[in-house]
Amino acid sequence: NNNNNGGGACTPGNHLAFQVVEYYSESSSCKVFPIRVDNCTGQVLHIIEQPAVMPCELPNTTPPQHPCTSFSVTAGGITCTNNGWNVSARVTFPEIYLDVRPYPATLVRWPTFVRNGGMPESSGSGGVNYIPNGGGSPSHPQVGGWQNLRLILTLRPAGPMFVTLPLVGDLMLSNGASQTIQWEVPSHPAVGASTLAGSVSGLDELPGDMPLFVGNGHAPYKLFWELRYREYEAIEGCLAGPNGNGNYNCGGGTGHRGITGYEWKSHSSGGEIPPSAVANLPAARMADINNDGTPDAYWDTNLTLRRMDDAGSISNPQYQRSWNWGGIIYWAVREGQGQIGWPGQ
Template identity: 95%
Template sequence: MKRASLFLLLIVMLAVQPLSVLAQTAPSCSFQPDGSIICTTGGGNEGGGEEGGGNDNNNNGGGACTPGNHLAFQVVEYYAESSSCKVFPIRVDNCTGQVLHIIEQPAVMPCELPNTTPPQHPCTSFSVTAGGITCTNSGWKITARVTFPEIYLDVRPYPATLVRWPTILRNGGMPESSGSGGVNYVPNGGGSPGNPQVGDWQNLRLILTLRPAGPMFVTLPHIGDLVLSNGASQSIQWEVPSHPAVGAITLAGSVSGLDELPGDMPLFVGNGRAPYKLFWELRYQEYEAIEGCIAGPNGNGNYNCGGGTGHRGITGYEWKTHSSGGEIPPSAVANLPAARMADINNDGTPDAYWDTNLTLRRMDDAGSISNPQYQRSWNWGGIIYWAVREGQGQIGWPGQ
């Protein structure tokens, strides 16, 4: 026996169709010009509007309908082994789709459910920028945004070092980041906050989380590629000074924040970034019927529970909490720039997002970033500037 994960309507012809929106539908996400990812999710009025809102929506639809109602069946359980469903007969308004009446006597009848494999995510649109990710579901009118967390590269000496001088880099941390959005009420069953109907949702929340998916990657001219796990450090040394002859053509005076250096000091230009994976979680409460054993026979005079003393029927209603979630891969995000795609397992398919919100923090000789004599930080969106001077007047080199 398999509990149906969402409510469906079985029309008179016994064709099972989804009722309004699906709880398991995933967000649709897209990359935004500001560097964030926006996700959107779908169906129903945020405030659980009354009848007027439904009429307005119908009138604006441009289609005619015949006033009245029709018989349908609300599926509460699906039996895969017999391809049958347990249903409650209901009356549905032809024009608004609102459930007008539910008959509290379940029945079992043949049916076929559509493919219920959950989509990858509930976003109908995404926005991805350097600043973060935004996911929107247009049907549910939910928008959730998560920003790329600040990642830290601790360095010394900085912003200038000497040729052949031990220079230290340390992965100072790659935290998680979360953001959420939600709506108070989604009238899937045709109800309202003051008069809920079976199938209605409340307290719908869409949560996006960015989690680190690997080490930090740093690339520096004449050093090469460095891979730093969280908290790891590495010592490097340049064999040549930052000079235009070796590709250092950017001058300190053209870079904001490098006022400690002479304006005509050439700089090496590198970069640092870390891969992150995006996850979604959808939480909501659904108004559901409680089935139990009621004393006496059913409408047909039959007994089917309580040792032949009662019949199965609805004994009450409750708000039941549901949640679903999963990963949103880069392939699910429309318009995602190639520079944002990270292929961390090198199989040719992007499987994460590059976080370039890199902050450089200067540390002292003891590795502290809080020493007021040294404390300072810089963030150029993943770019690393470094001046390397010749050790003029220096006698020998460290360790020699």
């Protein structure tokens, strides 16, 4: 390209180029109109109105099964990058909620409640203003160029919340579901409760030497992508009169086929990105929710525990408090005679 968009010198004159109006992926060929382009301004001086078909390759014209050339996956979220488009999008794992009572300590054989307080969706996006697939620039686009590209990632819940608590077992809580549990023994080093409250941030309501049961909770999420962009396309129609060879091929013998104008046309595509598509996915993020041995979702461990009052409210100021340890659940269990004071009592 010898135009002056970059500010450099150019050789006066013009050169032959091709305006692509259609791409045939099965044969890697294009339907084109030969054009004459000014070397210095990039302006189209003349269109040869007889189209031709020639071999060609148009990079990035068809979105792949998913548009990510690389991924970064952490407990915080997922980043998808497409190096060819110079675009990245990041979606964070949403905060999921386990509502609990009584907490952070309960009593042996005391009815203790847990509730799935919500598993919201999460979305994130990135974009770029112009991709010169067909050459050109934002102010002088060419056919095939993309404008206003947006890459959107969305995490959606794919199953219940899974909670595991020592000596209680595994719980599966669908969105909004609750369950009553109880412990038969106090949290004590003899039954595996070796972590002390004083070593855990946020448990200042408990004596520092109180042993804790340590469990965990997480929820499976599926990852989806959506690509939106506008493509600069030639409009082909019937022009009055003969073509350059004196032939008529439209309008009942009164005109010829040719380019009548150009337009920005909106496109979108999307789909799911399964764990199998992500190279080097951390094992802690692999969720096999149908137990077939193949991960089919991503574990969200952004778990926040919210304390409920006796009516199940999390907004009562006497009880209201929350904790988040990245999927870990600490719980103290005491004998009845050692009951600690609860808020408001």
